Amino acid sequence: MDEAQVQQCARNFISDLEIKDVRDDLSVYVKAANAKVVKEELGKGESGYTITKPNGKHVITVNSLEPEERQRFTICHEIAHIELKLPSSHEEVPSWSYAKRHINEVMCDIFAAELLMPYVQWRALVPKTEPSLDVLEYMASQFRTSFPAAASRYANLADVPCAYVTMERGAIRYAARSTLLRKVGAWIAPKSPIPPGSVAHRLREGGVSQVDTGEVAQDIWFENWDKGLDLSELARHYAKSDTTVALLWFSEEDLPEVETTRFGARVVEDDGLSELTGELTWPGRNRRR
Ligand SMILES: [Zn+2]
Structure with a gap:
């Protein structure tokens, strides 16, 4: 499954x-x-x-x-x-x-x-502004869930290219990506170290619990990625558990041009999640019980 x-x-x-x-x-x-x-x-x-x-x-x-x-x-x-x-x-x-x-x-x-965080309710409540600490905390409070759970959901359902990365003891554990990022094959390798130059890396080096936002190059985070494009990164470090989380996003215009030949350098994944674009395949009345 x-x-x-x-x-x-x-x-x-x-x-x-x-x-x-x-x-x-x-x-x-x-x-x-x-x-x-x-x-x-x-x-x-x-x-x-x-x-x-x-x-x-x-x-x-x-x-x-x-x-x-x-x-x-x-x-x-x-x-x-x-x-x-x-x-x-x-x-x-x-x-x-x-x-x-x-x-x-x-x-x-x-x-x-x-x-x-049901899809329909989430879409109705999520602010149409840029992501921010306030937006994520607002959504966490609306759905009475944790900040990381809300941030992960945010990335998963975002319209813009967006990813949410969970890191522990300095290594990447998991990345949730929005539909657009999955479509263009943006990949953040699990188990790799938090990339130097990222906000997450800087916060963890600081060694105390803190939050910050900054602009970093997209290829700091994404593997085999075009150079010269930036993204926004909102990172939060939890010193006690040595856990770091980061929300990454940028506007659709800042997507690199994806190779379209079948020998293209970037492999476009098909992980079957495209229904999250909004055209949901809700079951009809013939739902099996
Ligand atoms: Zn269980």
């Missing part, structure tokens, strides 16, 4: 539900998954788990000691395990961290993001 299929599953799951209140109350999802939520004080780093009773009812236990935004993410993540029928392999890593996480867990996080 790939990212696009997981996204489609999540959209099928919510398509028949009344989701207008989900920013306050996730019970419509819980009910649809034939589950109930129990809050308990669990161990540090343990976010939650699900037990299925003999009658088929699922009991989702979430750690009441974690922040509310985290509990909301956990509930949606556990619903993903139920709906995608993917077994858990939980480790002590934050939800938005991709380090050493099992692929099933990453897929459940993608499903959870679709539930927590």
Whole structure:
């Protein structure tokens, strides 16, 4: 199961539900998954788990000691395990961290993001201005989710070329890209070091938690990229967990011209996610139950 299929599953799951209140109350999802939520004080780093009773009812236990935004993410993540029928392999890593996480867990996080920040509501609420710390914090507060979860969603659904990069201990873990960047094959290699010259690199060198925005060359971030083009980078460093995140964006006019011959230098990926352009393939009335 790939990212696009997981996204489609999540959209099928919510398509028949009344989701207008989900920013306050996730019970419509819980009910649809034939589950109930129990809050308990669990161990540090343990976010939650699900037990299925003999009658088929699922009991989702979430750690009441974690922040509310985290509990909301956990509930949606556990619903993903139920709906995608993917077994858990939980480790002590934050939800938005991709380090050493099992692929099933990453897929459940993608499903959870679709539930927590539904596409249609996101599009209606996202400011049409340039991205900024304020915009990302506004969206995080609107959907009662974490800053990294909102920033990742922002990049995923942006109309402009946009990417969101998660870095840990100085190495790139994961990059979410907008449709346009995926179409032109913009690639940020996982496991490579945070590129020198980037805002993220500078903030991490500083060693304290901080946020900054700056202009950097596009080829600092993207592999095999044209020179002479700039992008905006908003980076945030979390010193305690040695985690750095960066939102990268530029206007469509600043896209390099992509080779169109079949021997073109840049390989255009087809990762099947083009439905995120807005022409969604919502399921019709013939949805299987
Ligand atoms: Zn899980």
